[in-house]
Amino acid sequence: MSRIFSGIQPTGELHIGNWLGAVRNWVELQHQHDSIYCVVDLHAITGAASASTLATRTRDMAVSLLASGIDPARAILFVQSHVPEHARLQWLLTSVTPLGELERMTQFKDKAQRLESIPAGLLCYPILQAADILLYLADMVPVGEDQVQHLELTREIARRWNAEYAPGVGYLPEPQPLLTPARRILGLDGQAKMSKSLGNTVGLLEAPEAIWQKLRPAMTDPARKTRKDPGNPDVCNIYTLHQHFSPEPVQQEVAAQCRSAGWGCLDCKKVLAGNMESHLGPIRGRAAELRQSPGQVEDLLATGAARASRIARETIAEVEHRMGFLPAKGD
Numbered sequence: 001m002s003r004i005f006s007g008i009q010p011t012g013e014l015h016i017g018n019w020l021g022a023v024r025n026w027v028e029l030q031h032q033h034d035s036i037y038c039v040v041d042l043h044a045i046t047g048a049a050s051a052s053t054l055a056t057r058t059r060d061m062a063v064s065l066l067a068s069g070i071d072p073a074r075a076i077l078f079v080q081s082h083v084p085e086h087a088r089l090q091w092l093l094t095s096v097t098p099l100g101e102l103e104r105m106t107q108f109k110d111k112a113q114r115l116e117s118i119p120a121g122l123l124c125y126p127i128l129q130a131a132d133i134l135l136y137l138a139d140m141v142p143v144g145e146d147q148v149q150h151l152e153l154t155r156e157i158a159r160r161w162n163a164e165y166a167p168g169v170g171y172l173p174e175p176q177p178l179l180t181p182a183r184r185i186l187g188l189d190g191q192a193k194m195s196k197s198l199g200n201t202v203g204l205l206e207a208p209e210a211i212w213q214k215l216r217p218a219m220t221d222p223a224r225k226t227r228k229d230p231g232n233p234d235v236c237n238i239y240t241l242h243q244h245f246s247p248e249p250v251q252q253e254v255a256a257q258c259r260s261a262g263w264g265c266l267d268c269k270k271v272l273a274g275n276m277e278s279h280l281g282p283i284r285g286r287a288a289e290l291r292q293s294p295g296q297v298e299d300l301l302a303t304g305a306a307r308a309s310r311i312a313r314e315t316i317a318e319v320e321h322r323m324g325f326l327p328a329k330g331d
């Protein structure tokens with residue numbers, strides 16, 4: 001069975017953009033692949049410092065993932081910093097990573113131009129990503145299109161390391177992208193990708209009333225200035241959300257009622273809110289149960305870290321052996 005690895009930043013609770021764009025797919029993939037999922041808290045410290053909330057955001061993300069259906073009996077779910085081999089392999093891989101490739105990364109250039117002082121961690125972020133994946137000798141990585149460049153660098157790092165330390169035979173695999181079927185999910189402003197920093201999100205665990213307060217004013221087809229104006233669902237983000245949450249016959253009804261101005265946008269949003277609740281209600285219920293027993297979540301993460309560590313230690317031992325390090329006594 002092929003192995004996949006994917007990580008998610010500890011941003012706290014998931015929003016529906018993360019869920020539709022990645023996590024729902026992870027839940028499917030755990031039935032088809034040997035799946036390793038990680039809350040990447042070491043990556044999180046390359047952003048703005050927020051030590052007082054990091055642990056809570058990490059735990060909340062784990063709750064969201066478990067409530068979404070990541071099954072710790074199938075997939076390995078753990079927190080990155082609980083497996084120290086991630087940072088150790090990153091350092092080893094810096095020796096074969098060209099500086100120019102790091103400086104060419106689009107995400108680095110975007111973020112760096114907004115900063116007065118650029119932390120080295122921001123530059124080295126893709127090496128840690130490479131270490132995350134290569135530590136588990138993953139064959140494939142579920143990625144969105146914005147991550148393809150980073151994965152290509154991982155493949156390049158694996159190639160260079162193999163050429164230097166495992167010539168002719170290779171040891172680190174060059175992982176393939178497994179492109180996520182769910183496309184880019186726009187925020188409720190209908191303009192930009194759904195993102196917490198833009199304040200245009202719907203939380204996966206938000207109460208139905210809170211979701212409705214966000215849906216009511218959400219952007220629709222601007223051509224519908226009055227209730228009587230017909231609209232075009234193809235340019236409306238609410239319709240896109242119907243395509244993710246509403247059954248096919250309802251989607252057809254929405255499109256027809258929009259084009260004929262049979263429904264107003266509020267009618268349309270009410271139908272969407274109901275269908276969102278059918279998906280999100282059970283997830284919210286599972287999250288509430290998990291929150292009542294935080295010890296259980298921590299135990300599940302500890303078990304996940306122990307399982308991940310077993311693989312990680314074997315890889316590090318082989319990598320260090322091939323790189324010529326003197327083994328510590330007892331290893």
Ligand code: SF4
Pocket residue numbers: 220221224231232233236237238239254257258259263264265266268269
């Ligand atoms: S009726 Fe629905 S699909 Fe049409 S513009 Fe309004 S919200 Fe969008």
